[in-house]
Amino acid sequence: AQSVTQPDIHITVSEGASLELRCNYSYGATPYLFWYVQSPGQGLQLLLKYFSGDTLVQGIKGFEAEFKRSQSSFNLRKPSVHWSDAAEYFCAVGATGGFKTIFGAGTRLFVKA
Amino acid sequence: EAGVAQSPRYKIIEKRQSVAFWCNPISGHATLYWYQQILGQGPKLLIQFQNNGVVDDSQLPKDRFSAERLKGVDSTLKIQPAKLEDSAVYLCASSLERNGYTFGSGTRLTVV
Numbered sequence: 001a002q003s004v005t006q007p008d009i010h011i012t013v014s015e016g017a018s019l020e021l022r023c024n025y026s027y028g029a030t031p032y033l034f035w036y037v038q039s040p041g042q043g044l045q046l047l048l049k050y051f052s053g054d055t056l057v058q059g060i061k062g063f064e065a066e067f068k069r070s071q072s073s074f075n076l077r078k079p080s081v082h083w084s085d086a087a088e089y090f091c092a093v094g095a096t097g098g099f100k101t102i103f104g105a106g107t108r109l110f111v112k113a
Numbered sequence: 114e115a116g117v118a119q120s121p122r123y124k125i126i127e128k129r130q131s132v133a134f135w136c137n138p139i140s141g142h143a144t145l146y147w148y149q150q151i152l153g154q155g156p157k158l159l160i161q162f163q164n165n166g167v168v169d170d171s172q173l174p175k176d177r178f179s180a181e182r183l184k185g186v187d188s189t190l191k192i193q194p195a196k197l198e199d200s201a202v203y204l205c206a207s208s209l210e211r212n213g214y215t216f217g218s219g220t221r222l223t224v225v
Contacts, residue, residue, distance in 0.1 A: 004155075034213050043117070043204055043216035044156070090155050100169070101214070103155035 002027045004093050004104035012110040013081050021076040021107050023091030033074040034092040034101075035065055044090060050074065061085070086111045115139065117217035119205050125223045131193035134220045138186070138207030144168075146214065147180055147190050148204040156204055162188065195224045 005024045013019050025031060032051050036044040048059025055067040065076045074091060088108045094101030118137040126132050138145050143164050148156035159178065160170040164185035173180070177196070182188040192199055202221050206214035 036214075036216075041218075043218045044206075044214070045216070046213040049213045101158070103157075105153075105155045 002093065002100065002102060004091050004102055006089075006091055006104035006107045008107045009105075010108040010110060012112060014112050015083050016080050019076075019078045019081045019085070019109070021089050021091075021109070023074045023076065023104060024072055025074065025091070025093045026072065027093050029095065031093045032095060032101075033065075033067060034094070035059065035063070035074075035076050036090045036092060036103075037061075038088045038090065038106075040087075047076070047089075081109075081111055083111045083113070085109060117205055117207055117215050119203075119217035119220055121220055122218065123221050123223075125225060126195055128197055128224050129194040131191065132195055132222065133189050133191045134203050134205075134222075136188045136190070136205030136217060138188070138205070139215055142207035142209055142215070143185070144208045145182055145188050146206045146208075147188070148206065150202045150204055150219070152201070159190070192222075195222075197224050200224045 003026045007022050034049045035047040037047050038044045047063050048057050050057045050067045058064050063078050067074050088106045090106045091104040092101055120135050145162045147159045149159050150156045159173045160180045161168045162182040165182045178192055180190045200223050202219040204216050204219045206216045208214045
């Protein structure tokens with residue numbers, strides 16, 4: 001069965017420090033992978049997506065993610081975190097056409113000054 | 114480009130009452146989704162439409178939830194009767210194939 005695991009419920013980093021949010025998936029076929037961000041009281045915003053090709057994908061707001069098939073992972077990274085990055089981050093996996101896209105439980109990011 | 118519009122933003126009802134949510138997707142997006150997001154959890158798909166046909170409603174509690182998408186554009190999600198455990202944010206999203214979803218701001222439902 002397909003699933004998405006985000007092992008960290010919450011993470012705290014200092015402003016200016018680097019960030020890595022973990023995502024592991026289980027999927028029967030070649031997955032389409034996504035990262036979304038959700039600020040309090042808001043809907044989810046797409047940060048980046050991976051369908052095929054280069055396994056390192058660039059997204060908005062300075063985020064990037066790397067697809068590692070051997071590890072079934074799609075970790076999100078940012079070299080220098082800003083206070084405005086504090087939010088909840090969701091990893092998602094799906095099939096072509098958006099069918100059966102499922103979301104992880106999310107990782108809440110706290111940024112300290 | 115206008116985003117996905119949802120209304121109302123907030124709704125408080127008593128258990129056993131009925132409630133309806135409305136969604137207007139991005140123009141031209143054939144696929145529309147309703148997700149339920151319970152506090153502290155990731156979104157869970159309730160129903161997916163392709164134009165005005167249902168593609169997946171396997172996780173929709175059909176004894177109390179219903180949804181329709183008339184003319185392949187706007188959609189409504191209804192709960193009747195509501196239970197306490199239905200308290201959640203209901204998110205509507207639309208997409209073009211492969212492009213990821215665009216979400217609305219959601220409707221926060223509180224059942225008391």
